[in-house]
Amino acid sequence: MSTTQIAAILFQLQQFDLDLDRLTAEQQAIRNSLQGDRKLQKLRSEYHAAQQQVQAGLQAQKEAEWALEDITNRLKTQEQRLYNGTVVNAKELQSLQQEVQNLRAQQGRQEDRVLEVIDNVESLQEMARHKLTALQGIEEIWKQESSSLIARSDQLEAHLQELQRKRGQLTSTIEAQLVERYDKMRRTKQGRAISRVEQNSCQWCRVILTPSELQHVRISTELQTCTNCGRILYYDR
Numbered sequence: 535m536s537t538t539q540i541a542a543i544l545f546q547l548q549q550f551d552l553d554l555d556r557l558t559a560e561q562q563a564i565r566n567s568l569q570g571d572r573k574l575q576k577l578r579s580e581y582h583a584a585q586q587q588v589q590a591g592l593q594a595q596k597e598a599e600w601a602l603e604d605i606t607n608r609l610k611t612q613e614q615r616l617y618n619g620t621v622v623n624a625k626e627l628q629s630l631q632q633e634v635q636n637l638r639a640q641q642g643r644q645e646d647r648v649l650e651v652i653d654n655v656e657s658l659q660e661m662a663r664h665k666l667t668a669l670q671g672i673e674e675i676w677k678q679e680s681s682s683l684i685a686r687s688d689q690l691e692a693h694l695q696e697l698q699r700k701r702g703q704l705t706s707t708i709e710a711q712l713v714e715r716y717d718k719m720r721r722t723k724q725g726r727a728i729s730r731v732e733q734n735s736c737q738w739c740r741v742i743l744t745p746s747e748l749q750h751v752r753i754s755t756e757l758q759t760c761t762n763c764g765r766i767l768y769y770d771r
Contacts, residue, residue: 535708537755541768543708544716545728550701554694555725561690564683574676577669584662591655598651602644609637719766729765739763 569575612634621627705713719727729738731751736743741762743751751758751769758767 537757538752538769540708540712541728541757541766542770543704544712544766545730545768545770547701547704547713547716548720548726548728550697550704551720552725554697554701557690557694557697561687561694564687564690567683568680568687571676574669574672577665577672581662581665581669584658584665588655588658588662591651591658595648595651595655598644598648602641602648605637605641605644609634609641612637716766719764723763723765727766728768729760729763731767731769736760736763736765736767738765743767 612630615621616627616630616634621630716727726738729736731737731743731748734743734748735741739760739762741760743760747758747761748769751767759765760767
C-alpha cells in the first residue's frame with residue numbers, strides 16, 4: 535500500500551472520528567435534556583419540599599391532638615374524683631379543685647394549639663397542591679418534548695454503532711502502529727491529525743508548501759507532516 539493510500543485511509547478515518555465526536559456530543563446533550571431542564575428540576579425540588587412540610591405539619595397535628603387527648607382524659611378523671619364525693623378532706627379537695635382548674639386552662643390552650651396546627655396544615659396542603667399543579671403542567675410539556683428527544687437518541691445510537699463498525703473495518707486495513715500514531719495526534723491536535731493539501735497549502739494552517747515539500751507529499755515512501763502545524767498531510771490526486 536502506498537503512502538498516499540495510507541494517508542487517504544487516515545483522512546477517511548478522521549472523517550469517521552469527527553462524525554463520532556459530533557454525534558456523541560449531541561447524544562450527551564440529549565441525555566442532559568432528558569434529565570429535565572432547570573425549571574422542571576426547581577419545581578420538582580419545591581414540590582418535594584412542600585410534601586415534606588405537609589408531612590411535618592401532619593405529625594405536629596397528631597402530637598397536638600394526642601396532647602389534647604391526654605389533658606382531656608386527665609381532666610375527666612380529676613372531675614370525676616371532684617364530683618363523686620370520694621374526696622372529703624378540705625385541703626385535698628381544694629388541691630383537686632385547683633388541679634381541675636389548671637387542667638381546664640391547659641385544655642383551652644391546647645385546643646387553640648390544635649386549631650392553629652390544623653390551619654397551618656391546610657395552608658401547607660394548599661401550597662403543595664399549587665406546586666403539584668404547576669409541576670404537572672411543566673412535566674406534560676417536557677414529556678411531549680422528551681418523546682422526540684428519545685427518538686433522536688435512538689437514531690444517534692444506531693448511527694454511532696454503524697460508524698464504529700465502519701471505523702473498525704477501516705483500521706483493520708492498515709498497521710496498528712499507524713492507527714496508534716494517528717490517535718495520539720488527534721488527542722494533541724484538536725481532533726484533527728490529518729490535513730488535506732489544497733492549492734499547494736495545508737488546509738488546516740494555510741501555510742503554503744514549497745515545491746520540494748509538495749513533491750515529498752506526493753511521492754515519498756513516508757508520511758509527511760506540515761512544518762508549521764505538524765499534522766500529517768494528505769494529497770488527494
